[in-house]
Every structure is written in structure tokens, then in C-alpha cells.
Amino acid sequence: MSRHLTRSRHGDQPVLVVAGYDRPLHELFLHVIREGTKASPRDAAEAFIYDSLDEPEKDWTDINTLTETLVRLSIKVPQSLIEQIYLDQTFNVGNRYVEHPADEMGDIPPC
Structure with a gap:
């Protein structure tokens, strides 16, 4: 499984975006998690703003599903995050962990 992380905002709230490619399932995934939540199981469940599950x-085999979901949520991510997830899927790559700097944010262009 590849995992790509970046920090962004959902409205006025800081969030962590975790997305990637699950090689065994041949699917993409997306999680948007509130930053600064406590570690209890109840708080952890409430920390998720979005979970592709x-x-x-x-x-979730289509990169456009991931990008359209981010647009619908009004969450900006670095273009490198989308590009590298697409390449992970194209080349069936797993076992990657990449942090993408938030200073490379921009609008998500259509794929």
C-alpha cells in the first residue's frame, strides 16, 4: 500500500489528508482527518471528516473519484500527491510513504 500525506484545511479547520493506492485491493483510498484530536477510540472515530470506506x-479504481471527492470537500492538496498516487496505481507500487509539503498547494486540475 502506498500512503501519501499532506496537511490542508477543511473550512477553517486544519486537517491531515491521507490517500494512496492499496495494491492487494487494486483500489485508491482517501481519509481526511481533523488535526489535534485526542487518542480515545470515540474521539478517533469523530476525527474523520471523510473516509472512502x-x-x-x-x-475507487479511478483517480478522478479521488480528485472529485477532494474538490467536493473543498480541500486543496499538492499536485504531486495526485500525480504520485496515479503513478503508484499505474505501476502497481506498494510500500511507499510520502509526505507532500503543504506549500505546493493548488487547485486540482481535471485528470
């Missing part, structure tokens, strides 16, 4: 009917 909650929308299994979406086509």
Missing part, C-alpha cells in the same frame, strides 16, 4: 459504491 464509507462510500464503497464509488469507483
Whole structure:
């Protein structure tokens, strides 16, 4: 599984965006997590703003699903995050952990 992380904002709230490619499942995933939440299980569940597992009917084999979800949530991520997830999927790459600097943020162009 590849994991790509960046920090962003959801409205006025700081968030951690974790996305990537799950090689065994051949699917992409996306998590948007509130920053600064406590570690209890109840707080952890409430920390998630978005989890792609909650929308299994979406086509998570398509990078556009990931980008469209970020646009719908009004969350900006570095272009490098999208590009590298796409390459991970294209070349069936796993076992990657990449942090993308938030200073490379921009609008997500259509794929």
C-alpha cells in the first residue's frame, strides 16, 4: 500500500489528508482527518471528516473519484500527491510513504 500525506484545511479547520493506492485491493483510498484530536477510540472515530470506506459504491479504481471527492470537500492538496498516487496505481507500487509539503498547494486540475 502506498500512503501519501499532506496537511490542508477543511473550512477553517486544519486537517491531515491521507490517500494512496492499496495494491492487494487494486483500489485508491482517501481519509481526511481533523488535526489535534485526542487518542480515545470515540474521539478517533469523530476525527474523520471523510473516509472512502464509507462510500464503497464509488469507483475507487479511478483517480478522478479521488480528485472529485477532494474538490467536493473543498480541500486543496499538492499536485504531486495526485500525480504520485496515479503513478503508484499505474505501476502497481506498494510500500511507499510520502509526505507532500503543504506549500505546493493548488487547485486540482481535471485528470
